[in-house]
Amino acid sequence: MHVPDGFINAPVSVATGAVAAVAVAVSLRGARRELAGAVPGGTGAGAERTAPLAGLVAAFIFAVQMLNFPVAAGTSGHLLGGALAAILVGPYTGVLCVSVVLLMQGVLFADGGLTALGVNISDMAIVTTVVAYAVFRGLVKVLPRQRRSITVASFVAALISVPAAAVAFTAIFALGGTTDVPIGKVFTAMVGVHVLIGLGEAVITALTVGAVIAVRPDLVYGARGLTKPLELRTSPLDVPTPAADEVTTAARETGPGAAAPAAPAPRRSVRRVWWAGLAAALLCAGGISYYASASPDGLEKVAHDQGIDTKTKEHASKDSPLADYSVKDIGNARLAGGLAGVIGVGATLAVGTGVFVVLRRRKAVEPAGAAGTAEAPGGRV
Structure with a gap:
């Protein structure tokens, strides 16, 4: 659903650019909290690992x-990713994730117009993430507190987010479309095809979220609080053991039957999950992408059938060495496409991780600075 240059006029493109800029600024602040709280404890080395994730x-x-x-x-679809990102890393961080993807696609691969970047971020990053996470949270509140419920809620949220983005595009086109096309026809065609694309989005999202939950539910933002931490309790009949001396002492201080301080959760490395995710990304971009459908996606098909694309402008990066997801001057199509995909994964990983590491470090510094000036009744702490 990448909108090219020329679909939307300049005033509306500027307006959506302003909306996107404000949303990204708000997301930068919100992502600091999400990155700090995604790992139990929210501070220290554990929280630092959320930025690479x-x-x-x-x-x-x-x-x-x-x-x-x-x-x-004659029509294809692809993942938008707003629902997946929101559920895995949080809605604010999710907006930033998809925005980084759209930026890299527009600049390096000539996919999505540069003057339409605000339109694409507003539609594909903001609308999909906000709608998906709202639906997801609503379902999680009413469904049983089980891992399966997270997967089901992910499926429904992703399914709804795609036609919601189609509706949003139709509204933007109604305000600033450069061609005179009946808006009712655009609405019907866009929503109809994107309901089908939404099914594919829902399957991919549910499978991915389900796979991560099966291995490391603590890394899924949307599953936080799904399982309660283990509490050790004592009773007057308990027999002290050398391994339980500290727990027993704490229990005596608070009285028989009282909850002892919860043992700190053992630190679990995310290295295996990270490498597995990276391997999956490289496999998809570097190998499986060769077999992707060559048919136009939903927006391209509707634009051609309805005449929306009559004023499409050439992309400013059309001569990029990676334009159209193929490395220039490499004759082998499989190698050119696979190499472009691998480069794209590496570039997106580097830029995305860099942004989130900076955000996480700023969040870690702010409390320390505030603590240094805190005052207690008896003087400065």
Whole structure:
């Protein structure tokens, strides 16, 4: 659903650019809290590891977006990623993840107009993430507190987010479309095809979230609080053992039957998850993408059928060495496309991780600075 240059006029493109800039600024602040709280404890080395994971989510979305799947005769679709990002790393961080992907696609691969970047961020990053996470949270509140419920809620949220983005595009086109096309026809065509694309989005999102939950539910933002921490309790009949001396002492201080301080959760490395995710992204972008559907995606098909694309402008990066997801001057199509995909995954991972590391470090510094000036009744702490 990447909108090219020329679909939307300049005033509306500027307005959506302003909306996107404000949303990204708000997301930068919100992402600091999400990155700090995504790991139990929210501080220290554990929280620092969430930045690379968020960068990996952006790289994975980039890779899977290269896998166009057929949805109807002569039409294909691809992952938008807003729902997946919001559920895995949080809605604010999710907006940033998809925005980084769109930026890399527009600048390096001539996919999505540069003057339409605000339109694409507003539609594909903001609308999909906000709608998906709202639906997801609503379902999680009413469904049983089980891992399966997270997967089901992910499926429904992703399914709804795609036609919601189609509706948003239709509204933007109604305000600033450069061609005179009946808006009712655009609405019907966009929503109809993107409901089918939403099914593919829902399957990919549910499978990915389900796979991560099966291995490390503590790394899924949307599953926080799904399992309660283990509490050790004592009773007057308990027999002290050398291994339980500290727990027993704490229990005596608070009285028989009282809850002892919860043992700190053992630190678990995310290295295996990170490498597995990176391997999956590289496999998708560097290998499986060769077999992706060559049919136009939903927006391209509707634009051609309805005449929306009559004023499309050439992309400013059309001569980029990576334009159209193919490395220039390499004759082998499989190698050119695969190498472009690998480069895209690496670039998105580097930029995304860099952004989130900076955000995480700023969040870590702010409390320290504030603590240094805190005052107690008896003087400065």
